[in-house]
Amino acid sequence: MLRRRPSLLIRPELDDDLLHATLAELRPALQLHGLGAGSSRPVWEPAARLLRATGWDWDRRAHRVSVLARNIPAAIPERWVADRPGHGDALLLSACAAVARVPVGDPAAVRQAEQACLRAADACPGDPTPWLALFSLMRACAVPVRDAVPVWTEAVNRAPWHRGAYHQMLGYLSPRGHGTLSDMLDFAWQSAVQAPHGSPLAVLPVAARVELGAHRQGLTGLAAIGASGHWNELRAAEELDRALSGWFHTAVAPHAEAMTDLNLLAFALTRAHRPAEAALVLRRVGRHMTRHPWDLLPEPERAFLYWRDGAAG
Structure with missing residues (x-):
């Protein structure tokens, strides 16, 4: 008999099964407009339970809060804050939800989101996540990088080598963000060199090179010639070698967004014609x-399955 190929799991929670289960628990609230009608427990209880279980794992906390903020009704964190005024987790989720939904052309809404981030920071003094939310808001509002750096520094002072913080700065420095190619590439390279062995920041230069490709892919005319040639550069090979030896082949426990970094690394290895390592x-x-980054190819899922099934074979 022919065996059915397992379907792909393309989801914001990645391989976080506890986060996936929490989102599933919150799904009925979507039908009730987040009000929890007919239930004896607060509608926000699954989110509260998840964040309690996360503890001080700042990397996983930032990932979970970000996914919740973008994928549950805004009424849930609003209700949580109303039921538990001053509660740190409630204020944090509410702030991140506000940032995720803020219309950047509305100064009053931006100001409210900013104040929500600062209230969450006061309530969670050791947590980098409110500062990362504020940093994300500044990026959305096109605040110059130099003015946003102090906010980013608040985050990394609380959690040195925080994977999410460095990727946020990379996006800020990208020419598709508010920076330049040289700033982005230099930041990625220096961060990877300085990060401790086993840190996922070893993959940061690879992420920057993928972003370089995305930038060049959006160009037209003469500027677009050789848009993919950067994968053949000597420095690209050095970056891939560093990512493999400095992170992939180490024995460190997987971080919250390991699947994102693995996809980045696999994509880059296929572009650099290193199929055995990609496998x-x-x-x-x-x-x-x-x-992302498979969406840079004409048929992302087909390309992924081609390389993935070749690896399985």
């Missing part, structure tokens, strides 16, 4: 495809 990475990825 090793894709075996670890399994079904957990991320939309």
Whole structure:
């Protein structure tokens, strides 16, 4: 008999099964407009339970809060804050939800989101997540990088080598954000060199090179010539070697967005014509495809399955 190929899991929670279960618990609230009608427990209880279980794992906390903020009704964190005024987790989720939904052309809404981030920071003094939310808001509002750096520094002072913080800064420095190619590439390279062995920041230069490709892909005319040639550069090979030896082949426990980094690394290895190493990475990825960076290809899922199934074979 023919065996059915398992479907891909393309989801914001990645391989976080506890986060996935929490989102599923909150789904009925979507039908009730987040009000929890007919239930004896607060509608926000699954989110509260998840964040209690996360504890001080700042990397995983930032990932979980970000996914919740973007994928649950705004009424849930609003109700939580109303029921538990001053509660740190409630204020944090409410602030992140406000940032995720803020219309940047509305100065009053931006100001409210900013104040929500600062209230969450006061309530969670050791947590970098409110500062990362504020940093994200500043990026959305096109605040110059130099003015946003102090906010980013508040986050990394609380959690040195925080994976999410460095990727946020990378996006800020990108020419598709508010920076330049040289700023972005230099930041990624220096961060990877300085980060401790086993840190996922070893993959940051690879992420920057993927972003470089995305930038060049959006160009037209003469500027677009050789848009993919950067994968053949000597420095690209050095970056991939560093990512493999400095993170992939180490014995460190997986971080919250490991699947994102694995997809970045696998994609880059296929672009650099290193299929054997790409196969090793894709075996670890399994079904957990991320939309980016495969969306840089004409048929993302087909391309992913081509390389992934080749790895399995």
